Amino acid sequence: MLLSGSGKGQPGAVPGWVGYALLPVLNLVAAFVLSGLVILVIGENPVDVLSLLLSEALGYPEAIGYTLYYTTDYIFTGLAVAIAFHCGLFNIGGEGQAYLGGLGAGLVALALTGWPWPVVALLAVLASALFGAAWAFIPAWLQAKRGSHIVITTIMFNFIAASIMTWLLVDVLIRPGSQSPETREFDPGVWLPSMDRALGWFGITIPASPLNLSFLWALACCLLFHIFLRRTRWGYELRTVGRNERAAVYAGISPARNIVIAMLISGALAGFVGVNEILGVQHRVILNFTGGVGFVGIAVALMGRNHPVGIILAALLFGVLAQGGGQLSFEYPTINRELVMVIQGLVILFAGAMENLFKPQVETLFRRRGTAAADTGRG
Amino acid sequence: MEDALLLALQLLSATIRVATPLVLAAFAGMYCERSGVVDIGLEGKMLAGAFFSAAVASTTLNPWLGLLAGIAAGVALALVHGFACITHNGNQVVSGMAINILVAGLAPTLAYAWFQQGGQTPLLPNQARIPAVELPGVDALAGVPVLGPVLGPVYRELLNGNNVLIWVTLVLVIATQWVLYRSRFGLRLRAVGENPAAVDTAGLSVAKLRYQALLVTGALTGMAGSYLSTGHGAGFVRDMTAGKGYLALAALIFGKWRPGPTLFACLLFAFTDAVQVRLQGVELPGIGVIPVQFIQMLPYVLTVLLLAGFVGKAIAPKASGIPYVKER
Numbered sequence: 207m208l209l210s211g212s213g214k215g216q217p218g219a220v221p222g223w224v225g226y227a228l229l230p231v232l233n234l235v236a237a238f239v240l241s242g243l244v245i246l247v248i249g250e251n252p253v254d255v256l257s258l259l260l261s262e263a264l265g266y267p268e269a270i271g272y273t274l275y276y277t278t279d280y281i282f283t284g285l286a287v288a289i290a291f292h293c294g295l296f297n298i299g300g301e302g303q304a305y306l307g308g309l310g311a312g313l314v315a316l317a318l319t320g321w322p323w324p325v326v327a328l329l330a331v332l333a334s335a336l337f338g339a340a341w342a343f344i345p346a347w348l349q350a351k352r353g354s355h356i357v358i359t360t361i362m363f364n365f366i367a368a369s370i371m372t373w374l375l376v377d378v379l380i381r382p383g384s385q386s387p388e389t390r391e392f393d394p395g396v397w398l399p400s401m402d403r404a405l406g407w408f409g410i411t412i413p414a415s416p417l418n419l420s421f422l423w424a425l426a427c428c429l430l431f432h433i434f435l436r437r438t439r440w441g442y443e444l445r446t447v448g449r450n451e452r453a454a455v456y457a458g459i460s461p462a463r464n465i466v467i468a469m470l471i472s473g474a475l476a477g478f479v480g481v482n483e484i485l486g487v488q489h490r491v492i493l494n495f496t497g498g499v500g501f502v503g504i505a506v507a508l509m510g511r512n513h514p515v516g517i518i519l520a521a522l523l524f525g526v527l528a529q530g531g532g533q534l535s536f537e538y539p540t541i542n543r544e545l546v547m548v549i550q551g552l553v554i555l556f557a558g559a560m561e562n563l564f565k566p567q568v569e570t571l572f573r574r575r576g577t578a579a580a581d582t583g584r585g
Numbered sequence: 586m587e588d589a590l591l592l593a594l595q596l597l598s599a600t601i602r603v604a605t606p607l608v609l610a611a612f613a614g615m616y617c618e619r620s621g622v623v624d625i626g627l628e629g630k631m632l633a634g635a636f637f638s639a640a641v642a643s644t645t646l647n648p649w650l651g652l653l654a655g656i657a658a659g660v661a662l663a664l665v666h667g668f669a670c671i672t673h674n675g676n677q678v679v680s681g682m683a684i685n686i687l688v689a690g691l692a693p694t695l696a697y698a699w700f701q702q703g704g705q706t707p708l709l710p711n712q713a714r715i716p717a718v719e720l721p722g723v724d725a726l727a728g729v730p731v732l733g734p735v736l737g738p739v740y741r742e743l744l745n746g747n748n749v750l751i752w753v754t755l756v757l758v759i760a761t762q763w764v765l766y767r768s769r770f771g772l773r774l775r776a777v778g779e780n781p782a783a784v785d786t787a788g789l790s791v792a793k794l795r796y797q798a799l800l801v802t803g804a805l806t807g808m809a810g811s812y813l814s815t816g817h818g819a820g821f822v823r824d825m826t827a828g829k830g831y832l833a834l835a836a837l838i839f840g841k842w843r844p845g846p847t848l849f850a851c852l853l854f855a856f857t858d859a860v861q862v863r864l865q866g867v868e869l870p871g872i873g874v875i876p877v878q879f880i881q882m883l884p885y886v887l888t889v890l891l892l893a894g895f896v897g898k899a900i901a902p903k904a905s906g907i908p909y910v911k912e913r
Contacts, residue, residue: 248695359892365828366882369882541698548687549690551685551689555683558683559670561675
């Protein structure tokens with residue numbers, strides 16, 4: 207699948223920052239203007255609502271903790287989508303892979319009551335990667351060997367994952383005697399320490415929030431992602447397949463093998479959402495804890511231009527939206543959580559699909575200046 | 586014997602009812618994908634159609650205005666998709682995804698603000714719903730000797746009492762077969778999906794043809810949504826399309842972008858769904874009661890199996906998913 211806008215450098219005097227900074231910002235502004243219109247339609251003042259959103263997401267330390275907690279999820283799914291993109295694949299199944307990853311982390315935590323938390327955390331990371339990767343494997347294999355459309359199969363696997371998890375939580379893993387479909391709470395000894403607790407060991411006090419150590423793991427994954435893609439042979443092969451499958455074949459690189467590898471890594475990265483959510487925050491396996499993180503990951507990867515630094519920034523943006531938007535419903539009776547999805551959808555639309563919306567005008571603006579300067583130089 | 590006949594007829598009748606929105610959405614997708622525009626936003630357009638038609642029908646108490654509103658919503662979103670993908674050469678899958686997420690948020694947000702019923706529209710009274718067609722002579726036919734006991738139930742269960750939109754869908758299916766393969770527009774549509782450069786050379790506007798295809802797509806998805814909320818159902822509920830847009834897309838691929846096989850695929854999915862409803866809680870010999878979640882995922886598993894095995898390599902319209910850039 208072609209990613210328009212990537213790698214098509216325009217000759218001429220358009221400075222690089224126009225492409226990766228100015229245009230995304232313009233698109234964001236457009237998305238927020240339209241979001242403002244929606245808010246106007248439901249009868250509230252857009253400026254008030256959006257400024258409340260910002261202050262509830264970044265205005266005080268506790269809010270920042272919550273924002274970074276959402277950011278953690280989005281970094282994982284953003285990286286997951288990005289690695290598949292680099293291999294020319296569209297992984298829409300991050301949602302299901304994250305869901306299964308949570309199951310893996312949860313099973314480890316349930317089984318290892320009484321073990322020290324670092325051991326549990328390590329095993330849970332492995333288990334969530336394994337489960338997420340396993341869930342990505344079948345669509346990957348079908349794409350590689352049978353040519354089944356991976357967009358469709360991964361979407362179907364999201365639905366199948368939802369059904370299986372509901373069955374597991376309702377009939378199998380449910381806490382005996384409980385009505386709500388969730389497992390028992392993990393032993394507090396195996397919880398992944400929250401950031402305020404971890405920093406407390408070093409004598410630093412921050413307010414309590416769901417932010418936990420998996421945030422550091424997310425940042426580490428960004429680094430590993432970069433090293434893997436740019437500094438190893440495997441990453442080179444994977445990108446070659448993504449850029450030009452036929453060239454890869456002639457270079458002796460197997461597209462099928464790389465498709466499967468890319469999707470396994472992608473599934474594993476998405477699975478890490480389970481570590482953050484299940485081991486770090488919920489401390490039990492619950493229904494629908496993913497809540498659309500897999501889809502947001504697509505937007506994060508697109509906005510971040512599939513580069514780890516961009517992904518961190520985009521994940522931060524969506525973290526702000528998730529946290530700030532969630533708080534709005536407490537202040538405004540006419541607004542509920544779904545407004546966040548409206549803003550997300552508009553951001554994806556403008557920053558992803560319409561990324562070229564302002565490109566011609568902006569480039570003309572900058573290029574004209576460039577040619578004018580060249581003309582005067584020549585004259 | 587008669588019970589078995591009745592059961593079979595009821596299953597078929599349920600199949601038709603479930604299949605209708607799938608068929609509408611899949612055929613909607615056929616128009617735009619045949620023209621070279623991939624649309625995974627069928628789901629979102631359907632949901633928008635469902636919401637706006639229920640909202641208008643419940644305020645005006647006129648189902649036909651509701652239907653129009655649904656179609657308008659579908660068309661508007663299709664134009665957004667076209668603006669992103671045709672005019673600005675954006676990524677088509679991303680645009681579709683964005684529309685799905687946008688509508689999944691927008692519909693409940695507006696419902697919440699306008700109707701204050703927790704993200705739903707009020708329950709529609711009967712006069713605000715798209716009516717069913719009552720055919721004449723149901724009792725008369727049942728009274729006919731010899732033929733009556735067999736044809737009577739067939740007529741009563743299968744043909745009588747179907748929603749207007751089911752008949753409209755039937756007409757649209759036949760019309761699509763004709764339009765795609767027998768009309769000038771259809772020829773151009775298929776050409777622009779296979780080789781837009783050739784169409785461009787022939788002096789036709791690629792963008793215009795693709796926009797026209799998207800208009801049809803929008804109208805059909807809007808209609809599918811209307812059927813869900815004001816024909817089959819009685820009001821909009823959150824997430825009421827529940828993946829039907831994606832299933833329709835799968836049916837389209839399984840049907841290899843051709844009307845006949847796509848219709849068959851939709852009916853197959855719908856039949857699985859009808860059976861699924863019947864199977865819930867029923868004890869099967871030798872297996873016992875299958876957990877309801879496993880039965881519910883049947884259509885999805887079936888989709889994966891079909892895509893993996895029976896279709897082989899599905900050959901999409903050659904230019905589908907690729908923005909057409911002139912003077913390359």
